[in-house]
Amino acid sequence: MMRHCEIRKLEPSELPQAADALLSALGDTPSAHGRMQFAYASALPDGTLQVSYLLSQGAGKPYGLWRVKPDDGRLPSLANKLPLLGWYEREMMDLYGLQFEGHPEPYPLVLHEGFAPDAPPMLAPFDRQGKTLSGHAMPPTVPSIIGEDIQRLPFGPVRADVVESAQFLFFYIGEGILHYHPRLFYKHRAMEARFQKADLRTGSVLAERVSGIDSVSHALAYAQAVEAALGWRAPRRARYLRVILSELERLYNHLHYLGHLSKTTTLKVAEAEGLLLEEKLKQINAILTGSRFLRGLVVPGGLRRDLDVSKLAAGLDALEREIDLYMERLETTASYLDRLQTTGVLPRQVAFDEGATGPVERASGLDRDLRRDHPYAGYGRLNFTVSVQSAGDAHARALVRMDEIRQSRQLIRLALGCLEPGPVLRTEAVETPDPDGEGLGWAEGVRGGLLYAVHLDDARTRLARVKIKEPSFSNWRVFPFTVQDSNMMDYAINEASFGLSVAGVDR
Template sequence: MAYARKTRAGGLEVLYCLSQGIGHPYLILRVPPDQNRIPSLANRFPFMGWYEREMHDLFGLEFEGHPEPYPLVLHEGTEPSHPLLQGPSEQPLRFSVTPPTVPAMIGPEIQRLPFGPVRADITESAQFLFFYIGEGILHYHPRLFYKHRGMEQRFEGASLMTGVILSERVSGTDSIAHALAYCQACEAALGWAPPSRAHLIRVILAELERLTNHLHFFAELAKMTTLKVADAQGHWLEERAKQINGILTGNRFLRGILCVGGLRHDLDLSGLHDALEPLERDTRSYLGRLEETRSFLDRLIGTGRLTRAVAFDQGATGPIERASGLDRDLRRDLCYAGYATLHFEVPQQSTGDAWARACIRRDEIRQSLSMIRQCLEKIKPGPVWTDQMHAGPGPLAEGLGWAEGTRGALYYAVHYDPAQDAFDRVKIKDPSFSNWRVSPFTVQDSNLMDYAINEASFGLSIAGADR
């Protein structure tokens, strides 16, 4: 992850968060303020491309030698052009009609299809530009950030508690993952340690969210492969999972429970095991029937292949990277919450196609249910909010928090003033920001008939990527 921040002296500082491997803390590298022209890393590390383009759009930083020097977050004609230099504002951005900058594709019989940003039913807004001959796709260019809401700027000046509410609303289907990464970043900055009961309940909530989202994934995949009954059954299983969430926490999206230092209040877990048992049985039966449906398998096997090398170079994360043979999972590699006390496996596939991505999620459903059962067996009565609190070092506390969300690795970096109870800067890295960058590599040289299935197999969030 890389991001920029405006220092209190008025300069711009660029920070790079680097992984040092399993079990080792992240290394934070800083570029001193006022270095307005910085060498681009995107040619050597392709996944850095979007981070640098984002910093250019929002802060006006120039990255010399960037291979894709055109707008990403703010589309052409946006005013002001660098909003995070302006400070918090309630005024919406102004736009003028300016043609988008897209790669040229010229040749005989090549057709161009701009699809979106308004698409089918309630699908989130994005535009996809296809260049194709017949059914064969020659080039595919996604145009995101129509749903950019300036979420990072909304954190500026916000309190710790307001930050929880904001984080839960960055991406509605990942409320717990975002809130958990945010809370852990703040706890790292302030030196707060939640009690063990809070840690285990956080795991339960995170795995309930994963279960709900994976059931939604299979329902959507059935829809895209025109299996109407499986579509309805999958959404019914998702609805039952949401009802369990609502009974347990009072909110179907699991909002309003997490806070910095632990939980806002304790939960009654006594009926959770019995509530999950019939859902687990019916889910197992549902997934088994899908695996026996030949038309379902025919549309997924071989569709949208992502090689291990491309997944690594372009920064794939979550089920997408694990379906392509990359063995990474923050729950195991950089344990947080109560995951260190649990026994679980990280599912792996190697073919990198739509079926492999579905298999990863199928196996993760089983692991999630197993982890919830383990937490229910291990959890003991006790407090759910820390009483050991102290301010972070110096006038500005900094912390990095992470979570393995449904879609992959999710990070929050916070710069917080304890004396004012206000944030100077919060950086959010949603897994879909990475996976949307990866997805075009599975579309080129494929065909239009398979596009909807391929996109569904990625399970991407536009709200999370756009923020």
């Protein structure tokens, strides 16, 4: 069974007890480490379904994995005990037709109201030529909110500016927001289903196209999951090059983030400077890899080809002062700080219970980072500091990212120093392959913890089931808790401060 995991087989009736035991083990304050991560369904060889719950049990410790066979398609819902499971359970209801009894919000999530399929789509093999779902858009299920002065504003899915499609429903009085409901999954592309029967190389191409601005993190988590299943280990040079690629991805994304945050706080010049710095990073990416998004390199076993890193350090050094001055100026701009401080506060407990990840959770005082807690690629031998803030507001989320920009540069320098000539691809087992052909892989992406659970077919050459735990899926669930009871003027700033991807959550 899955490497890096301690498995526990449970009966459906034992699930609530197991959840209670997990909660009491955590105690009164949210532990910095142990937490439920995600849940997913998969088909066993005999066609029956099993549901897997993955838990992190703390830094350096193996993951916990609960496995349950639903009783006639039914399981008790754990969403009331472990709220972050609420969306995963609804996803399994939509795509696998499972029922979670006692679910507090038993409504469609991934497949919108009005688009109900004849049969749950993940129960049948993925058919590219198959019929596309059709339907007429129906309003989402929201709480009944009645009052004379309450305005209802549906915004999207086609919104102003060049943005990803999603609909935001606001119920508000004057400036005050009473209720906020993001309707996501307009961009659901059945990405997990596309991995079925794909070969291992195609899997990398698909992983890079789940969320384009997170291409490296996806390809890396996927590749490491396949390597865990097959007992492969990427060569040393490839492991450090993977660190460099991951941190370059963080750099251009975080600079974009600062430019976008400046835009929402109406700092035109700071917006232009941030986006120009992002562009310069993307051009560095292209010179290094041939792709502005660093695509086409990370595959199971290492990298598809070696990289010439001789110009990289000079390119980054040339930008260092510019980036530092930019961040310094932002941090001394009163109008910018005024808009960020105390805006969109995410309390630590909510961040923990609802599953916040990445810079969002670290800005709310949760000190977790997969690069340090479960080291992968070359991170185990590289010294860096995990940035944590406690205020939980938009400013704290920006501060965490600014510090990560500095840490990323440092990590790239350290990784460059560890590079020695050698092969970058090794596609043979150096450890015992997983007997069931299953593997778990992870990466601390730009937006947080990203995990891939991969099940290979009997021949171990193709994919049978791939589950993606996407950081934006986690953070989009958390985000509304910071919007309720805030005001309309702060909304755009707050949303920008979360740095969310829609393609990632929708998959």
